Amino acid sequence: MVTATGVNGPASVGYPACVGGGYRGNYVKIKSTSDNFFTIYYHVQPSVSANQSVTAGQQIGTLDNSGCQSGAHLHMGRKDTTNAPVPFTIPCTNPLPTTKFEDGLVSDDDASDPTP
DSSP states (O other), rough: OEEEEEEBOSSSTTTTTTTTTTOOOOOOEEEEEETTOOEEEEEEESSOTTTTEEEEEEOEEEEEBBBBBOOOEEEEEEEESSSSBOOSSOOOOOOOOOOOOOGTTOOOOOOOOOOO
């Protein structure tokens, strides 16, 4: 079930001038019916709406240039019902997050949740 979407658009100034300006990207937040965890997808122009049921494999949006960034990319984060981060169960070779989410770099590695 889609629990929230956000359409914030691109930063009013380009990268890197937008760094630290609080520009948040568009997002889609989905609650799993199997474990009640939430998965959040950032820098995505939503094609779904809050309270809409979705299924695995369904398109929920398209990558966009929202927020402060240097190029299209996707952030995914997983949270439990207390909003604490939950590791994905697939092997991941990425380093632990070390930078702020809004730093704009395509190589950005921070999975923090900027949604309200």
